Amino acid sequence: MSTVRYPLQLGDIARADFRTSLPADHENSRFQREWGFAFRYQPARLAISVSLSDPTPPSTHIEAYGKPIKGDTLFGQDESDLAAWVALIVEHSGEDDLSRREFQDLVAQHWARGLDMLERKLNKVEDGIVGVVENLLATHP
Amino acid sequence: MLGSHKNRRRLFLRFDSIFASATIEPEELRSQIAAVHDGLRRRCQFKRIRMSNWKAFDAADLEFPTTVSDRPIVLIGGNNGNGKTSILDALIAGLYGAGSFIDGGRGSAQASEVVRRAEYRSFIERAFHKPAYDRGERMSSVVVELSIPNGQMEIERRWYFDDDGQLFEDDEEVVIRLGKDRDIVAVPQDEDPISFYESLIASIVAPASMIPFFLFDGERVVELGRKDVREQVRIGIESALGISSLKRLAADLSDYVKDRSRDLVDEDVDAELRRDVTGLEDRQAQCVRERDAVEAEAAALKQRRDAIVHDMGALTNHSFKDRHETLEAKHNANQQLAALRSEMAATASRLLPYLLFGRPLMKRTVSALEKTASSRVLDGNPSELALENLLKALDQIEPKVDLATGSMIKERVRSAWTVSRPANVADQARHKYLERYDVERVIQGLGQGVQDAKIQLPEFIRRAKELGQIVKDSDELLQFEEGIESTRSRYSAVLREINGELEAVERKQREQAQQLWHIENELAAKRTNLERRLIQRRGTAAGLPVVDAATSLRIEILNAIDQIVPEYYAALADKVSSNYRQLAHKTIIQRIEINEDGSVRIFDAAGADISQAEASAGENQIFATSLISAVGGLVGSQLPLVIDTPLGRLDTGHRERVLDFFKNSGSQVIILSQPEEVGGRYYDQIADSISAEYTLSYRSDEGLLGSTVLEDGYFRQRAA
Numbered sequence: 001m002s003t004v005r006y007p008l009q010l011g012d013i014a015r016a017d018f019r020t021s022l023p024a025d026h027e028n029s030r031f032q033r034e035w036g037f038a039f040r041y042q043p044a045r046l047a048i049s050v051s052l053s054d055p056t057p058p059s060t061h062i063e064a065y066g067k068p069i070k071g072d073t074l075f076g077q078d079e080s081d082l083a084a085w086v087a088l089i090v091e092h093s094g095e096d097d098l099s100r101r102e103f104q105d106l107v108a109q110h111w112a113r114g115l116d117m118l119e120r121k122l123n124k125v126e127d128g129i130v131g132v133v134e135n136l137l138a139t140h141p
Numbered sequence: 142m143l144g145s146h147k148n149r150r151r152l153f154l155r156f157d158s159i160f161a162s163a164t165i166e167p168e169e170l171r172s173q174i175a176a177v178h179d180g181l182r183r184r185c186q187f188k189r190i191r192m193s194n195w196k197a198f199d200a201a202d203l204e205f206p207t208t209v210s211d212r213p214i215v216l217i218g219g220n221n222g223n224g225k226t227s228i229l230d231a232l233i234a235g236l237y238g239a240g241s242f243i244d245g246g247r248g249s250a251q252a253s254e255v256v257r258r259a260e261y262r263s264f265i266e267r268a269f270h271k272p273a274y275d276r277g278e279r280m281s282s283v284v285v286e287l288s289i290p291n292g293q294m295e296i297e298r299r300w301y302f303d304d305d306g307q308l309f310e311d312d313e314e315v316v317i318r319l320g321k322d323r324d325i326v327a328v329p330q331d332e333d334p335i336s337f338y339e340s341l342i343a344s345i346v347a348p349a350s351m352i353p354f355f356l357f358d359g360e361r362v363v364e365l366g367r368k369d370v371r372e373q374v375r376i377g378i379e380s381a382l383g384i385s386s387l388k389r390l391a392a393d394l395s396d397y398v399k400d401r402s403r404d405l406v407d408e409d410v411d412a413e414l415r416r417d418v419t420g421l422e423d424r425q426a427q428c429v430r431e432r433d434a435v436e437a438e439a440a441a442l443k444q445r446r447d448a449i450v451h452d453m454g455a456l457t458n459h460s461f462k463d464r465h466e467t468l469e470a471k472h473n474a475n476q477q478l479a480a481l482r483s484e485m486a487a488t489a490s491r492l493l494p495y496l497l498f499g500r501p502l503m504k505r506t507v508s509a510l511e512k513t514a515s516s517r518v519l520d521g522n523p524s525e526l527a528l529e530n531l532l533k534a535l536d537q538i539e540p541k542v543d544l545a546t547g548s549m550i551k552e553r554v555r556s557a558w559t560v561s562r563p564a565n566v567a568d569q570a571r572h573k574y575l576e577r578y579d580v581e582r583v584i585q586g587l588g589q590g591v592q593d594a595k596i597q598l599p600e601f602i603r604r605a606k607e608l609g610q611i612v613k614d615s616d617e618l619l620q621f622e623e624g625i626e627s628t629r630s631r632y633s634a635v636l637r638e639i640n641g642e643l644e645a646v647e648r649k650q651r652e653q654a655q656q657l658w659h660i661e662n663e664l665a666a667k668r669t670n671l672e673r674r675l676i677q678r679r680g681t682a683a684g685l686p687v688v689d690a691a692t693s694l695r696i697e698i699l700n701a702i703d704q705i706v707p708e709y710y711a712a713l714a715d716k717v718s719s720n721y722r723q724l725a726h727k728t729i730i731q732r733i734e735i736n737e738d739g740s741v742r743i744f745d746a747a748g749a750d751i752s753q754a755e756a757s758a759g760e761n762q763i764f765a766t767s768l769i770s771a772v773g774g775l776v777g778s779q780l781p782l783v784i785d786t787p788l789g790r791l792d793t794g795h796r797e798r799v800l801d802f803f804k805n806s807g808s809q810v811i812i813l814s815q816p817e818e819v820g821g822r823y824y825d826q827i828a829d830s831i832s833a834e835y836t837l838s839y840r841s842d843e844g845l846l847g848s849t850v851l852e853d854g855y856f857r858q859r860a861a
Contacts, residue, residue, distance in 0.1 A: 008574040036482050039490075045494050046490060049495075052497070053497055080578075080579070084586050088506050090572065091506040127609075129485050129489065130605040132489070134602050
């Protein structure tokens with residue numbers, strides 16, 4: 001089975017679906033509920049960005065995927081926002097010439113690892129979103 | 142002083158003074174009783190009657206000539222409904238007032254005094270002249286003038302009504318004037334005016350119980366002739382003789398003797414009284430002590446109550462309004478907080494990542510992007526042209542090098558250029574997807590994101606904390622107010638308890654006050670009694686004669702009654718028999734007997750008792766007239782007679798005899814008759830005995846209720 005390699009294109013990313021592992025997706029829903037986020041993409045962004053702070057590449061084994069979020073929803077409707085996210089993820093990977101598929105896998109891995117990191121970091125935080133933000137600000141000045 | 146006395150104590154004290162001051166000899170007593178009795182034998186005549194707003198009359202003034210003894214008859218004519226009965230009623234009510242219903246036989250026979258008084262009130266209310274009431278007048282009056290042995294007497298009664306036509310309670314005014322100068326008779330101090338006037342009228346004219354024997358309705362008089370009238374006959378006879386007064390006096394004296402003897406006979410009474418007084422004094426002291434204790438208890442309770450009320454007052458500084466405002470503030474803060482959290486979540490998901498990425502990655506990315514941007518500048522100039530320009534520039538640099546050196550330098554530069562190219566290409570390859578994008582803007586966006594995150598997110602936290610504090614403060618305030626509420630309800634419970642106790646204590650106070658009042662009253666009475674007895678004891682010698690004198694008097698009175706009454710009953714029976722024979726043309730009745738209980742027995746010529754036999758209405762009236770005339774005669778045959786419709790039920794023969802009887806009775810006779818009753822030859826029969834004649838005629842007021850006016854002359858004369 002041959003795999004077609006599509007080079008990374010911002011337009012494709014905006015239209016592409018992004019998912020994480022099924023258990024991570026459940027975790028995402030829980031955070032959304034507990035911290036009072038209106039949308040699924042909101043905890044996802046925090047998770048991905050936290051994971052990006054770890055310079056090691058993520059390596060979660062994913063067997064099944066959760067529900068998708070469109071690229072322009074996950075990274076922002078504004079093109080420069082989207083571009084910034086892609087640039088950060090690509091730069092973190094250290095890879096040249098990533099394909100779209102590889103990029104999606106990376107995002108899935110960061111998303112899952114980030115949720116795990118947030119869970120460890122914030123499981124004792126109270127006061128919902130205020131506590132979360134306060135804690136994250138303190139640890140990421 | 143022969144009237145009944147309601148106030149026994151005062152009467153007995155009066156007896157004390159009478160019997161202590163003088164010794165009364167039996168002979169003297171007898172003459173005094175005779176004098177009292179003789180006082181009742183007098184000639185009395187109606188002189189004048191004035192009526193105002195009375196029954197059929199607006200105002201009327203009738204004069205009855207009194208001086209002409211051979212013309213004793215006053216004839217007043219009137220058709221049915223023209224006011225004959227109004228005149229009879231005015232004379233009765235004017236003379237006796239409520240007494241006419243209570244003792245005078247006008248009230249219901251079997252009813253109590255209270256009922257008869259009510260009947261009298263209702264009678265007076267009905268007697269108020271209706272058109273006058275409609276005009277707004279609220280007073281009616283009757284003035285009766287009498288000629289009496291010592292001159293004249295005038296009795297005026299006025300009745301006042303309210304707007305509902307009801308007689309004002311006890312608002313009957315009575316004034317009695319005596320003598321030529323019509324001096325008002327003053328009511329002695331401590332006497333009830335109505336009782337006093339009643340006694341005065343009874344002693345001067347006749348008691349109210351005599352009404353049926355001198356002021357009567359010819360139609361109703363028939364009832365007197367019927368069977369069971371013994372009570373009225375007995376009362377009438379006794380009144381006429383003054384015996385009822387004497388019997389009352391004897392009864393009063395008997396009570397007096399019993400009262401005063403008991404005091405004197407029982408030697409232990411004083412000691413017992415003293416014991417009672419001491420016992421009561423002890424109880425009084427005990428009661429006062431208890432009262433003081435209860436008062437102290439009440440004062441303490443009141444003090445506690447006041448303190449709690451004061452504390453409760455202080456609690457009310459936090460009003461319902463304050464609580465409402467606090468709740469409102471909390472609600473607002475919560476709402477703002479919810480909105481802020483939602484906004485914060487959105488902002489945090491947008492800005493927080495810029496901080497979370499970490500500086501190393503940010504720095505690397507920015508640097509990579511900058512390179513991408515600068516390589517794009519190089520791309521803008523064709524590389525070969527740039528190299529050629531560079532090499533040409535090398536030739537211009539002083540001092541010039543030789544050609545071979547120059548060629549070698551150019552070759553090395555060309556090699557270096559080539560070596561430098563792949564690295565740029567590699568940079569470009571990682572972020573090749575940004576080829577057609579404004580990389581500078583992306584770099585700028587990253588910087589801006591970090592900056593915005595650092596400013597906006599702490600501000601959110603600050604605002605959230607601020608609102609959180611408001612909520613927390615409100616909660617504390619509310620909790621405090623709830624605390625006040627619970628304190629207040631605790632106070633209320635205590636207050637209810639205290640008020641309950643206070644109520645019980647106050648009830649006890651009232652009971653004690655009442656008890657004390659009773660004790661004090663009892664004590665006062667006992668002390669007075671004891672004091673009186675001590676005074677009496679000091680003059681023991683005076684005590685017994687009082688009882689003796691009263692007893693003698695009582696015995697003499699009873700003896701006198703025993704002696705007088707049978708004589709009078711026998712004389713009365715003879716008189717009735719004689720009257721009857723004079724009046725009745727059919728003389729079945731031979732002999733009439735009257736017993737002391739008032740029962741009348743009638744015997745025929747054969748000596749058979751025919752009292753129970755049915756008699757005609759006319760025969761009854763003849764018998765009644767005989768009886769009335771005879772009873773009236775007992776008081777000296779000098780009481781005036783006023784008869785309404787006297788001949789109505791009589792046949793021709795009886796009419797003549799009755800009219801003759803009136804003519805010769807020696808008393809003033811006022812006849813209220815219908816036109817045909819005393820007309821034609823009947824009128825002629827008495828014409829020479831008539832001293833005054835009147836006719837009552839009714840004037841209608843344009844279809845409204847009219848009134849009766851009085852005109853001089855009798856029907857026949859006026860017609861002629």
